[in-house]
Amino acid sequence: MKESAISGYHYDHAGLNDSHGVLLAAVLRLLSELERSDVVGREGGRRIFDLGCGNGSVANALTERGWDVKGVDPSAEGIALAQAAYPHLTLETGSACDDLAARYGRFPVVLSLEVVEHVYAPRDYARAVFDLLEKGGVAILSTPYHGYWKNLALAVTGKMDAHFTALWDHGHIKFWSIKTLGELLREAGFLGIRFERVGRVPPLAKSMLAIARKP
Template identity: 50%
Template sequence: MADPISHFDYRWSEEIPHTLAYLIRPLLSLLQEGTAPGCRILDLGCGNGALSAHLSRLGYQVVGVDPSVSGIAVARRSFPAVAFHQAPAAPDALQALELPPFDVVISTEVVEHCYAPRQWATAAFGSLRTGGRFICSTPYHGYWKNLALALSGKLDGHFTALWDGGHIKFFSRPTLTELLSEAGFVDLKFMGAGRCPWFWKSMLMAGRRP
């Protein structure tokens, strides 16, 4: 069954960048570790295709997948040289696309929107070749950051329930590690992004399919 959030459309446009600038440097750092130039990448939850196009310009063979009608429409119109498919991050949906296994799956700022994050993790794992790598990011939540939000009076705004289709899962390093380990990923590596340590905006995690 597809994740219910897959039916929500974020009304993407060319003006809304999919991946925030502070994620690009650590993402590329993780990508370049043990990854051959020109390898095949699946951008899982590609939004308007901005990150897919950026990776394509760097010489990678990229395929973008997203459930959003508007996102895929913008991506295809803006970046016709990259292949884009409309589908949710669910195992059955990705299998139906009949895409060959990828060397790398990247999924930035996606899992926090998923009602069923295990489907997302399983879909990523199943899309990789043996030895392939997974790199994901999600907003960081840890003790010191959450404490600072509470003391500043900004906790309610940060965890707002009024954002239609917004963040519905809030991950810490241990919970994201558990999710990816449960899916079968090994050799997990953590990296914070944005702000200073322990108050990061987001966190990235890379793993490998054995």
């Protein structure tokens, strides 16, 4: 994965965007569930690493709810916005190419929202997520949902070009289904993989969340 090829992702501001409307609510619910489990339901457990933290808006929202969040993103522009808007957070330039666990340690939870569709070497990315987790830790990843009925609806309504964003610089280059993302996570060593679809009715969902545990 070449960091220089994805470091130019553009951000207009340091606030939450439209996709966070459905994703953040789902993430908060999942984190609440984890708080009642052995993953974070212990002293020092409310720690999250945000891989692909972008402009820092999600990290800030989680910090406001009592989570200790650290994160990296390859976008120099995104990190500059994050550091200006949220100087109290540890958000720095970096990517899955780096030895993040050596730099930041390991965490009970790794969060990575709408990132995997942008990376050129998804196996490297999945290994980085796995390595950042403590034993028994949980990864929460999201990506735009793709499935038969949604793809058919896009084709029938003539929205396929807009959805696949071929003209978007630094945009989506991988288009994941539950099957393919599940295979990627299993290859990396994750267990207990499950998926939730968010936004609209499930067959036409905007995004999907993968929840996976490190043994």
